[in-house]
Amino acid sequence: MTHVVTDACIKCKYTDCVDVCPVDCFKQGPDFLVIDPDECIDCAVCIPECPVNAIYADTDTPEQFEPFLEINARLSKLWPTISKRIAPLPDAELWKDKTNKLAGLDLG
Known part of the structure; x- marks a missing residue:
């Protein structure tokens, strides 16, 4: 089993989860984070x-x-x-309660 970062992180990128991860499985993009399923050890401390x-x-x-x-x-x-934890995106407070943010994101 692994864990997955979903829609709520987009355009916020809070990194509280990164500080507690014992295996550094988080990856950083410009607008949100993802979890590497090959690195995640299913400890669930990030949730x-x-x-x-x-x-x-x-x-x-x-x-x-x-x-x-x-x-x-x-x-x-x-x-x-x-x-290591970094500051959230500048507009994180404006985006944190919005939903369906994936639709407007360019994932390449």
């Missing part, structure tokens, strides 16, 4: 740390967020590892 509830176990991912399983797997191979 309660996420202030926007963006992280799920892959087996508990709500149906509307299932595309994020593939997105995390693909982008984790392209983006660099992040292992």
Whole structure:
């Protein structure tokens, strides 16, 4: 089992989860984070740390967020590892309660 970062992280990029990850499985993109499924050890310590509830176990991912399983797997191979907390994006507070943010994001 692995964990997955979903829609709520987009345009926020809170990194509280990164500080508690024992294996540095988070990868950083310009607008959000993903989890490398090959690095994640299923410890689940990141879930309660996420202030926007963006992280799920892959087996508990709500149906509307299932595309994020593939997105995390693909982008984790392209983006660099992040292992220390950084400031959220400047407009994070404006975006944190919005939904369906994936539609406007260019994933290459």
